Amino acid sequence: MATLVLTVIGTDRAGLVEALAGPIADHGGNWDRSHMARLAGQFAGIVVVTIPDANTDALAATLAELTARGTLDVRVALAGADDDRRGGTDVMLHLIGQDRPGIVKEIANALAGRGVSIDELETSTGSAPMSGELLFEATATLHLPPTVSTDDLCAALEDLADELMVDVDVSETVSSP
DSSP, X not given: OEEEEEEEEEEOOTTHHHHHHHHHHHTTOEEEEEEEEEETTEEEEEEEEEEOGGGHHHHHHHHHHHHHHTSOEEEEEEOOOOOOOOSOEEEEEEXXXXXOTTHHXXXXXXXXXXXXXXXXXXXXXXEOTTTOOXXXXXXXXXXXXXXXXXHHHHHHHHHHHHHHTEEEEEEEEEEOO
């Protein structure tokens, strides 16, 4: 079995998931996991599919037809081997504060500088309940290497949070094997 990662984007309209799911099922593939959303009038997502090795090229060709017809822009990549993380800690990061350019850049820079991987990241903006100011909110699942403690990461992010004028909360989830 092969594992494929599909990235998709297209103008949002009814039937896009069906247009993608049909060929996957028709070629004996299994829709394993996905993240999809409507963003600024576009439908965007990422899908992990397992499929018999012999059917990968045929599925890729069928999905290329979706792109050629303008239904969805679909990119197909063969998944790499799962990373072999030894040790380390998984944590959740929650950040909220007044929106301004550069928040993600600054946080991502602080994480990358410590070798911290971002496994999942979800961001949004919305109005503050009382003031109506635009608030930025981010939730992330992070993997800390064994050389970085949760306390060290918290201290670094709290210093950065003061500069950015945001609230940051880091909580441990499950230790990696």
